[in-house]
Amino acid sequence: MASLSAHKKMLHADLTGDTIRAAQGSMVAYTGQVTFKNAGMGGGGGLRAALRQRVAGESINLMECQGQGRVYIAQSALDVTVVGLSNDKLTVESEHILAVTDGLKLDVQFSGLRGMTSGQGLATTSVSGTGQCAITSDGPLIGLAVVPGQPLVVDPDAYVAGTGNLQMNLVSGVTWRSVMGESGGEPFSLRFEGQGTVYIQPAER
Amino acid sequence: MSFEQINSKVVRTEVAPGREVIARRGSMLGYEGQVTFRPISGQGQGIGGMIGSALAGESTSNMVAEGQGKVIYGFRGLHVTVVELGNETLTVEASRLLAYHAHLSVGVEMIAQGGIRQAVAGAMTGQGLFTSKISGVGTVALLSHGGTVELPLNGEQIGVDPQAYVGHTGALNVDLKAAVGFRDLVGRGSGEAFQLQLSGHGRVYVQASEEKF
Numbered sequence: 214m215a216s217l218s219a220h221k222k223m224l225h226a227d228l229t230g231d232t233i234r235a236a237q238g239s240m241v242a243y244t245g246q247v248t249f250k251n252a253g254m255g256g257g258g259g260l261r262a263a264l265r266q267r268v269a270g271e272s273i274n275l276m277e278c279q280g281q282g283r284v285y286i287a288q289s290a291l292d293v294t295v296v297g298l299s300n301d302k303l304t305v306e307s308e309h310i311l312a313v314t315d316g317l318k319l320d321v322q323f324s325g326l327r328g329m330t331s332g333q334g335l336a337t338t339s340v341s342g343t344g345q346c347a348i349t350s351d352g353p354l355i356g357l358a359v360v361p362g363q364p365l366v367v368d369p370d371a372y373v374a375g376t377g378n379l380q381m382n383l384v385s386g387v388t389w390r391s392v393m394g395e396s397g398g399e400p401f402s403l404r405f406e407g408q409g410t411v412y413i414q415p416a417e418r
Numbered sequence: 419m420s421f422e423q424i425n426s427k428v429v430r431t432e433v434a435p436g437r438e439v440i441a442r443r444g445s446m447l448g449y450e451g452q453v454t455f456r457p458i459s460g461q462g463q464g465i466g467g468m469i470g471s472a473l474a475g476e477s478t479s480n481m482v483a484e485g486q487g488k489v490i491y492g493f494r495g496l497h498v499t500v501v502e503l504g505n506e507t508l509t510v511e512a513s514r515l516l517a518y519h520a521h522l523s524v525g526v527e528m529i530a531q532g533g534i535r536q537a538v539a540g541a542m543t544g545q546g547l548f549t550s551k552i553s554g555v556g557t558v559a560l561l562s563h564g565g566t567v568e569l570p571l572n573g574e575q576i577g578v579d580p581q582a583y584v585g586h587t588g589a590l591n592v593d594l595k596a597a598v599g600f601r602d603l604v605g606r607g608s609g610e611a612f613q614l615q616l617s618g619h620g621r622v623y624v625q626a627s628e629e630k631f
Contacts, residue, residue, distance in 0.1 A: 220567075221565070221626070222564050222565060222626035222627075223567055223626045238579075238610065238628065239628075240579055240610050241578065241579045241582035241624050241625070241626065241627075241628070242569060242576055242577065242578040242579065242582065242622070242624045243576065243577045243578075244569075244574060244575070244576050244577075247577070249610040276610065285567070285569075285624065287564070287582070287625075287626035287627060288627070288628070289563075289564070289627050289628065289629065290563050290564020290565070290625070290626050290627040290629070291564075
């Protein structure tokens with residue numbers, strides 16, 4: 214079973230004859246016998262995933278790394294965090310996915326109006342199953358717990374991922390003042406309710 | 419008599435008569451004492467070095483710090499890695515050199531001696547065909563985007579992305595491997611068509627980013 218471990222800005226992926234999928238072109242070095250090939254349309258998720266991506270305008274380019282050895286993976290000196298999933302679902306902005314192990318399935322999830330305001334397309338990617346998922350963030354990733362009765366509000370541009378049973382709403386703080394150009398610079402925010410964890414980065418896209 | 423790391427992006431070193439420091443032009447952040455900076459062109463190692471650097475297109479211009487005092491170096495907010503050389507040779511691209519002590523000897527050489535095919539591959543990957551070689555006993559400050567990791571090599575082989583490669587020490591075999599298949603030509607490649615294959619005994623420095631400068 215392949216295992217991922219994060220070392221600051223570098224992800225170590227130890228392969229034991231199996232396959233992981235990583236963002237295209239993100240390999241910086243490897244030892245052992247590893248081959249790299251394009252995971253194909255839909256990031257290896259099959260025709261249906263490919264179709265949904267086309268519709269959603271969500272683009273995620275993955276490559277398959279297969280073999281035996283250690284692959285060093287990094288992207289633009291961004292911080293790396295490994296999230297373990299056990300029959301769970303993680304919702305991630307697709308540009309933040311660095312690598313996923315074999316047992317995980319990627320799919321496109323429509324997120325409605327939210328994407329339009331933050332300029333990220335209409336959909337996010339959901340990672341489900343059992344395995345490990347490595348995500349990148351500009352600065353160290355911060356996990357914020359959401360519990361029932363205590364909703365969490367985050368900036369859409371700082372939002373990276375979420376897990377658990379969460380409902381996401383877009384709240385708009387647009388008043389006549391912001392229309393007049395006197396806004397506080399935060400016209401939209403994301404409100405999470407339910408139970409789970411929301412991951413944000415200390416930077417805005 | 420070495421580079422002292424102030425933080426991950428800034429280093430400080432001592433300058434004294436006979437212990438000059440050569441650094442990238444414009445990288446001085448501050449100094450104490452009586453220090454003067456004089457521009458030098460090429461690698462400063464005589465006519466051979468000049469021809470070598472002209473050939474390499476390594477136009478990074480340097481300056482030498484002379485006098486007595488302490489100098490602080492940093493460049494564009496890039497991470498600095500200090501490499502200790504114990505009578506070894508460090509191979510690195512000139513654009514990644516921040517500073518080194520003048521008593522180290524510097525030369526320029528071709529990275530891959532594999533004939534025309536390798537030359538073409540080198541040009542295609544943006545990997546410079548020539549690199550600088552620094553040898554002797556002392557320390558060298560290298561620039562990288564996002565910091566470097568040091569990968570020791572003890573006889574095995576390692577593949578490195580040419581864009582993430584920073585440099586290496588020791589006598590390593592460097593070979594540029596092109597695994598260009600049909601899928602790459604139609605734009606469905608893995609993005610890892612070109613790899614540097616290094617083998618032998620030494621250390622390889624790799625940065626956590628695909629950014630060149």
